[in-house]
Amino acid sequence: MSQRATSNRHAPIFVISVAAELADMHPQTLRQYDRMGLVTPKRQGGRHRRYSPYDVDQLRQIQQLSQEGVSLEGIRRIIALQNQVEELQDEVSALHDQLREVQRSGGSRVFAVGPHGDVVTVARGQRPRPASREIVLFRRSA
Structure with missing residues (x-):
């Protein structure tokens, strides 16, 4: 995934009511998940939550895992591991780019x-x- 696509995917654009509608959840559920650290939206002006498309995808995943019987603590761990994997994949990709550049320069x-x-x-x-x-x-x- 390109850097631009990644940044657009994480751009905080949705207010809580829109994110809740997109995830088919009640806004209070999103507030609860924020307090629990399951999905942490960006803050506009320090107070107003803004959700990214990535956050909405995570909310949908939380809903699916919950319906499958996974506890909220289990879901929190799954999401933390997925976020860690994504960060490591980004780092590996950056190192591959750096390696290709060094190889090109001889x-x-x-x-x-x-x-x-x-x-x-x-x-x-x-x-x-x-x-x-x-x-x-x-x-x-x-």
Whole structure:
């Protein structure tokens, strides 16, 4: 999914009454889910909730899981894991883009990864510090 499509998907555009209608729920249910942290809409002016198309999709998913007998705590965990997977997929996609750019430019060192999974910048011709245990990916020369 492109960056623009992702940002449109997360754009806070619906007021609570519209989001409730789109999700086929009562607005009070959306307020309760917000208090529980199931779906956290953006706030306009600090007070008014604004829901994104992504939030509405999550509300529909909550409704479906609830009808299937999953508890609200179970639903909260499922949504948290799905959000984590999406964030990781975005990070992997960004790293793939970075890798393709380095390969196009003809660089041999691609990147180094720190002990906590963070990308570490290493100057060309330099090696990562041994004490920090970075993993370095090199491209084989043909």
